[in-house]
Amino acid sequence: MSAPQVLTLYKRTVSAPQLSTLETKQLSSLSRLTPGDFALLTRRLRFSAAHEHRQLALAVLTDENNRKQPKTPIGFVQ
Known part of the structure; x- marks a missing residue:
């Protein structure tokens, strides 16, 4: 998802008309x-x-995002 899509879906999910700069x-x-x-x-x-x-909500989304980060490279190491 693109950043604008994430922001729009987040606003809808938490029913927030405006987001803080930190969010x-x-x-x-x-x-x-x-x-x-x-x-x-x-x-x-x-x-x-x-x-x-x-x-x-921010904590849950951050956890889900971080869970998808590859920890080790996939494939053969030379």
Whole structure:
């Protein structure tokens, strides 16, 4: 997903008309998010009693993005 798509979907998911500079910067750095990550976020927010749901949302998306980062290269090492 492109950065504008991530920002738009995040706004819809957390029902936020405006995003803070920190949120925009952090979300723009997450390059491996998919629509499925936002579906997961929606389910987690539905069952969360957290008052700071935007902080929880950023944490969940960051975790999902980082989980997709390759830790070691795939293939033969010379």
